[in-house]
Structure formats: C-alpha cells, structure tokens
Amino acid sequence: MENNAESSPCLALDAASPAVLGEPVVERLRHVATQHPPVAPGTRIYTDRTPFSAIFAVRFGAVKTVEFDDNGDEQVLSFHLPGEFFGLTAIHAERYVNTAIALQRTAVCSLSYQGLSRVADESPPLRRQLMRLMSGVILTEQGAYAAMAGHAAPARLAFLLLSLRLRMGGGRPLADTIRLPMSRAELGSSIGLTPETTSRMFTYLRREGLIEASGRNVRFVDPDRLQAMADPIAALNSPDQVPQNVAGTTSSAEGGERSHGEASGS
C-alpha cells in the first residue's frame, strides 16, 4: 500500500539533494524538518486558523487543499501527491489561507519556515532550489488555470486525469492504471464541475474508449487520444475525432463531430 520510496521530500527539495546541496546542508535541513506520523483520511493538516510556522510536503498518501464557503461546502483548490509541497501560499500571507486535508492514510513532513530561511541564507544552492520549487508551483497552477478557463468539461477532466497519472509514480514510467485517491465529487470540485457532470464525463470517456474506470481505478486505454482531448492544440492531429456532444442528456446516439468551438476569442 504505502509506497516505500519514502525518502523524506523535505530533505530532497525537488531534486537530488546531497549531491547538489552538500551533506552539511542536508544535515542542517534534517534539524529543520519534522517527519510527522501517518494520519487518517479526513485529518486536517492545517486550517486557515492554524498559526503559520512551516511548509509541508507529502511523504505518502495524498492531500487536498480546500476553501470553505459559508454553507460549509468546500471548493477543492488542488491535490498534492507524494513528493509535492503545499502550504506555500502562507509565506506571503504569513498565515495559512486555506485548509489542507488528508485524502487517505497520509504522512507529511514539515519544514519550519524560519529554520528553512536560515539554512537557505547560507546555501545558495538551496535558495535556488526553493525558487525553482516555487516557480514550478506557479507553473502548475497556471497550467491548471488555463485548462479551466479555456476548455469544456470533458477536456478538463481529461487534463486532470493525465496530470494525476503523470504525478503519481513520482515521474518515471507512466503507469497504465492508477488508483485515484479522491472521490468523483472532489475531482469535480477541483475543476469546477458537479459530481453528476463529473460522473457523466467519466461515462463519456469510457464510451469513447479512452479510459476504463471502475470506482477509483482508472486505466488509460488510449492516452494519446485522451491527451488530444485535454489539449485542443493537439486535437487537430487525430482528425475527425474530438466529439463534442458529450452530456448523455441530449439523447443523440450520434458521436457528432464538430470542429470544436472553444471560447477564448480575440
């Protein structure tokens, strides 16, 4: 169950570290980092009322960050998989601005921000890693934003699934099958869809032969076409595909084709 490639990401900081940072720096990081014991699903790792002191990384399991509206309904902001950092927004705000919740049995590590700062003051390579790390977060965030703003529901789901596949397994050999750590509702919330629509999009992707999905297990049957669907840019490659009529709602059994309008004018 628990991926044992569990070297603490707090010491790895986004890249091979002892080599880059030097053993003394890693040793100092060790004192700044805390390895937290595993927590149960649903556990809040921090809240917007937790005093800010540290940034976090996932060791194993998975985390979502959410925002609550008055009704207590939550809006999922992002998911964090093993090796990924979260809580970085607190650096600017000097307080946590959202809430981080474990999706599964999850272990995280934390880096005292004060301590980290001091170590970084004396290690330019570490400082550079941190910049790179934060820039990477912005990049990811911006990609997700573009996917949201520019595309329709099926594209967003395709994008999200591919993103999760890429990020699970730490990078390397792109699993054929993944097990999602979150529910349909959570998946949907993070891309601005209701659970029902999310489910319909699963059905749709299934029918199109792009994925197989049963519960939280997803098998990528035709990653290329899925990619094409996620990314209108590549869509032209697989010609008369890119079906549009998606919602099972409008009875049409026809796999209608259209050139896919897409918003973003100008």
Next chain:
Amino acid sequence: MENNAESSPCLALDAASPAVLGEPVVERLRHVATQHPPVAPGTRIYTDRTPFSAIFAVRFGAVKTVEFDDNGDEQVLSFHLPGEFFGLTAIHAERYVNTAIALQRTAVCSLSYQGLSRVADESPPLRRQLMRLMSGVILTEQGAYAAMAGHAAPARLAFLLLSLRLRMGGGRPLADTIRLPMSRAELGSSIGLTPETTSRMFTYLRREGLIEASGRNVRFVDPDRLQAMADPIAALNSPDQVPQNVAGTTSSAEGGERSHGEASGS
C-alpha cells in the same frame, strides 16, 4: 497619462526596499536591472521561443500573458499591472512558457535572473523578498483559480473587476472609477467566457446598479454588493439579493429599472 509614480519596481521588489535591503544591495540591483523604453500596444515582450534570461516587472502600462492554440486563438492567462512581476514561471522551466504582450503603451524593467541570483546569494533580506513575491503570485493565482472553478459567469466578472480595481493605483485609495486596459474579449478570455457573454455580464451588472460602464471606463457604484456577488460567502449578508437569472437571454420579464450605463465622462 503615464502614472509618474514610476520608481522602477525592479528595485522595489515588492516592498519598501532601500530601508529593508540596504543601499548597497539596491545599488547592486541597479546593475542587474534594465529599464526598457516604452513599447507600443501589441508588442511582444517575450515569447515562448525567447531564450530565458530575466524576469520582468511592469513600470507603467499593462501586460497580458497568453497561450496560443493551434488556430492562433489566444487564451489569456493573466494581466499584469504596474508594480507587478511576470515571467516567473520561466525560472522553473528555464524557458518562457507563455507569451507576454503589452496592452497599452507600456514600459517594463527586467532583472537578469543570473544577476539577481548572485545578489540574492549575499542578501538574505532580498532572498526573503523574492520568496514572499513568489508566494504572493501563487496566492493570487490560486485565488483566481478558486473564483473560476467555484463560481458562475457574473461572479467571475465581478471578481475580476474588483481585483483590477484593487491592483490599479498600486494599492492605496481604491479608485471610484477605473479605465480598463483590455478589451471585453480579453477580459472574457481570462475568465473563460466568450466576448458576447462578457458583454452580457456587463449589461447585467449595470442593470443591477452595481457598476456603470461605458467602453473601457468602469465606475464602481455599489462595491459592496459587487463584492457580495463575487464571493458567495459574503452573499448571505445582503439577504434577498444574490439575483440568479442573469443572462438577458431568458426573456427577463424583470423589467423596469434602467439605471443606464454612462460611466463618468471619461
């Protein structure tokens, strides 16, 4: 016309600097920073094929970052106003991943990333400023994402307008009226709406008496209610408001009140 509060943001780095950083550091920054001459609207400041060497800040004018899909249609990712930095995603990717375009007559300054790194290596306060700066970008980005994912069209536009108001004028006294540096199409693209829908949302906000808008001039008539609309959380405060039927499309029998447009005589 050009806001003369034009102290180069490249030297200010997100906060009062000489005080914090010390004059020697600011002096070194001066050598790392380049003040670029004003460029015409439409000018590309960098492209995804420009070799990465520097990050940018807006001195005056306004900038949009965009991504192109195959058709040459652009998706607006974000807007950048005076004092704001952009191009930060390139740090991670080691190349620019989008394209930055001036919306008006605009001047930017750039900081060589190499040079900046060297100065930061020797100035912990500068390093901290940079972290704060990047964290702030993530925060902003995440806020925009949440607005996108969680809300409907009118809320997204309200959010965007309020965000622009807040950011124009560098922060201080919240202008009653602003002049938008971008078209309806660009505005819409950035929040995932077509130009037509964007225009309809303007009409709607106008009819509701929340704003007056004529062309690119926008006057904030009822900022509180606008805020409430942007943020469902606060919506409960103003009870029986939170109108829902928005698109003029569905024959709004809702007649009468014509608060009329006409923003301040530009």
Next chain:
DNA sequence: CGCGGGATTGATATCTTTCAATGTTAGTGG
C-alpha cells in the same frame, strides 16, 4: 465624414446544473 474594430443585443443550439431516483460499493456489526 466614412471606415473598421470592438461592443451590444437577439435568437437558437448546446452544455451544465439541478432535482430526483436507482444502482453500487465498501465498511460495520451481528
């Protein structure tokens, strides 16, 4: 003064949500 691009408005098609019912799965306690 006329041109042309952006803005607005209208009518319709399509997509997404909402409300509601049903099916399915995993976890629990007997």
Next chain:
DNA sequence: CCACTAACATTGAAAGATATCAATCCCGCG
C-alpha cells in the same frame, strides 16, 4: 461470513446558463 447500511456513483428528465451564429450599433480614428 453475511446482512445491512451509508456513502458514493450512475443515470434520467427538466431547467438554467453559456456558447454560437448573426445583426446592428457605436465610437475612435484616420
């Protein structure tokens, strides 16, 4: 080990929101 329950997932039908297609309209600009 099985029955049972509660949460999650899927599906359907109708309502609502947004996109698309297509005309104007209007203003800035030459």
